[in-house]
Amino acid sequence: MWFICLDRSISVIKRIQEMEIKILSYYIHLINKCMVVAIVSLIFATTSSFAGITGSVHDFSTQGWSAGRICTVCHTPHNASQTIAAAPLWNHKVTTATYTLYTSPTMDETTVQPLGISKLCLSCHDGTLAVDSFGDQTGSTFISGEANIGTDLSNDHPISVSWTHQTIVGFGPQCTNCHDQIGEDPSKFVLPFYKYAGGPAKIECSSCHDPHNNGPPNEKLLRMSNNGSALCLTCHNR
Amino acid sequence: MSKSISIYILTGFLMIAISYSNAFPGTIQFTKHNLSVTGPGSNKAASEDEICIFCHVPHGGRTDIPFLWNHKAQTTTYTPYTSSTLHVTPGQPTGASRQCLSCHDGTIALGGLVSRPDEVLFAGGIRFMPPGDSNLGTDLSDDHPVSFVYDTSLALANGELEWPSTLPPKIKLDKDNMLQCTACHNPHNDTFKKFLVVSNQYSGLCTACHSRTGWTTSSHSVSSAQWNSQGTDPWPDTDYSTVAENGCSNCHTSHLAGSKERLLHYAFEEDNCLVCHNGNVASQNIEIQFTKQYKHPVQDYTNKHDAAESFVSGTVPKHVECVDCHNPHQADNSPSPGPPLISGANKGVSGIDSNGQEVTGVQNLYSICFKCHGDNNVISSFPITRQIGQLNTRLEFNPGNPSFHPVQSVGRNTDVPSLLPGLSENSIISCTDCHNNDETTGPKGPHGSSFKYLLQKKYNTDDYTTESPSEYDLCYKCHSRSSLLSDQSGFPHKRHLMSRAPCSACHDPHGISSSQGNSTNNTHLINFDIAIVQTSMHGSRYFKDLGKFKGQCSLRCHNRNHNGWSYDEFTRHRN
DSSP states (O other): OHHHHHHHHHHHHTTSSSHHHHHHHHHHHHHHHHHHHHHHHHHHHHHTTTOSSTTSTTOOTTSGGGTTOSGGGTBOSSSOBOSSTTOSSBOBOOOOOOOBOOOOTTOOSOOOSOOHHHHHHHHHHTSSSOTTOBTTOOOOOOOOGGGOOOSBOTTSOOOSEEOOOOOSBTTBOOHHHHOSSTTOOGGGSSSOOBOOTTSOOEEOHHHHBOTTOOSSTTSTTBSSOOGGGHHHHHHOOO | OHHHHHHHHHHHHHHHHHHHHTTOTTSGGGSTTOOSTTOSSSSOBSSOOOSGGGTBOSSSOOSSSTTTBOBOOOOOOOBOOOOTTOSSOOOSOOHHHHHHHHHHTSOSOTTOBTTOSSOOOBGGGOOSOOSSTTOOOSBGGGSOOOSEEOOHHHHHHHSSBOOGGGSOTTSOOOTTSEEOHHHHBOTTOOTTSTTBSSOOGGGTTHHHHBOOTTGGGSHHHHOOOBOOSOSSOSOTTOSOOBHHHHGGGGTBOSSSOSBTGGGBSSSSHHHHHHTTTBTTSSSSBOGGGGGSSEEOOGGGOSSOOOTTOOTTSSOOOSOOOHHHHOOTTTOOOOOOSSTTBOOGGGTTOOEEOTTSOEESSOSBHHHHHHHHHSSSBSOOSOSSOBSSOOOOHHHHTOTTSSEEOSSSSOOSOSOOTTBOTTOOTTOOOOGGGTSSOSOSSSOOSTTEESSGGGOSSOOOOOTTOOOOTTTTHHHHTTBOHHHHHTTTTSSOHHHHHHTTOOGGGTBOSSEEOTTTOOTTTSGGGBOOBTTTEEOOTTSOOEEEEOSTTOEEEEEEETTEEEEEEEEOTTTSOBO
């Protein structure tokens, strides 16, 4: 797939004026992106021993209502919620809010109400359910500050939108931004996409954020450092 | 361990690759819109290393405008562009234009971000967009209009716009079909400089929308003339070195225009032309023509000419500008097929036809002159006081007149023995055959002359002028001096000229309007200069046409009474 994508990209390049510069630019860009992946891998390798859920902002074990436990706010080994298909042994109450969606004059995709995995995040982060509403308990501690993004998602990066392969070179990111190998599962990407019942892979909250805090420290649970806007530029080839 | 070393080596190699790729402006990192500390421009953050953050934020940005906007909102009220030839009325900027202006109007700090409680500090203590090309200010009346709907009805109303459906894919309107800054600029890609979406070499960007009639074949579109590096650089803002490559940018600029309406470089209309037409780009020096004593004084008027002006309205203020006679979008160097037809220099100019009706693209050169010297007349006083006074040249040259110089049509007189070879009674001439540059090698046209009435050659109208080839050089251009001095037409021209009466004493060169003169007294362009030709002792002052080469005069001139003196081709003169 990597090679097919590359081959198609090059054939498109050849149709563009200033062909030589474009091709040169393309290869250099390719190398550039490889390097970002390499650096990210390096960062993972060096930081994973320090980061993690323990001590992160998602570690509520010091809160009285958590009974000193970390995982149970979100997960349970038994009798998990079935509300969201394929939710990972879900233990938190699931939001039922209807959201104001992001729109833009230039976006080709149509936004829909958040799906699956993003609704799990929104179950705390839309501010409609208490953080401590999990298991059998209904809590009263609501999220606050910038972590509460509310039900108006019009000023939030769109989620539950499908990624369509771009066919115009210079308009989309390069193959290697996402693919390490042909046929690789998109959920294994550095910034993973999520598939639902055979549909196209979609971007969800956890495409950028790792709720378990396995990314670089002190960066809003991002999956990779956004220094130099590297995370944004992984997808946005601006 | 060896794996770690290889990673470091790979990283080092890729760092080199990255620094090499800095040369390419196709991605935002390498453009001036990278305001982070790594940015290549002079306006950049002191330490902030995120690039996107200066405009976009994934959460918590502005909700009033799209694109996850993170730059603080301006509270400015803008002055939109306006012009008398604009078919839309742009209001306050909307959409993407508003976003651009949140830095480029200079009112919001470059580091003023929604997502940051404190302003991001910039290198050198810069807070706002520094003055210069990138700071458009809040007065947008000197900038290309934005935030208006570009639809088929606009294209129809304008008449010289491409259909919006045919715009190249890289030139995008927004979802409301509005033209915004982003139609021309892609803020993320500086491949074509100034963040243009396509190159504007040969006006590629401008002409994607603007399809001016005649433009593609006009000299300003095709000329390979270059600047000779003397005087003012006509193209300080472009990298192009020929007239054709600069195209629209020869005269127009999209931002911070010197003359707001129509976005010309310079506030004084003629400066936009003369910066090239001074011999430094165009080979002919028109500019120097306007230093002569007699001229069409384009430098005397500013903001009087209006592209929408109507010369039949009676409301056009007195003025003259280059574009009153030339249309820079259509002019070329094709010669006139012959009088009265225009040459390429006057293509596409509006005018007044022989019936006094307005025409948009004149065919006949006199139609251009009639704009200001016809019914709408900028000349208010008579240079010579004649029996019959008429300043309206359209009426003076009317083919129904008892006599007229053959400008609008072939003349009345079928027997003109003085005409030089190449001319005949069936010839037609142009205004510019008399009114023209006095230098034979200089640029053609009535820009300026050292001779009175902006004439090409000397035409002395003073009484008691001693006849010589030079004094009546203009007349002798077409009328044989030797023919006149041998009285070939029956009239004793020699005696009159030797008596130091100027041609103009008897002849009114334009013609005598049929509403004032008649075919008895005003043939042969007879309309006496009454400062020279007095009434006879019997109180009469007339010429009477008695047929071919025959006539009679009663008048007093140089104190000689002509009491019904007549002449014919045989006797020349008889009492």
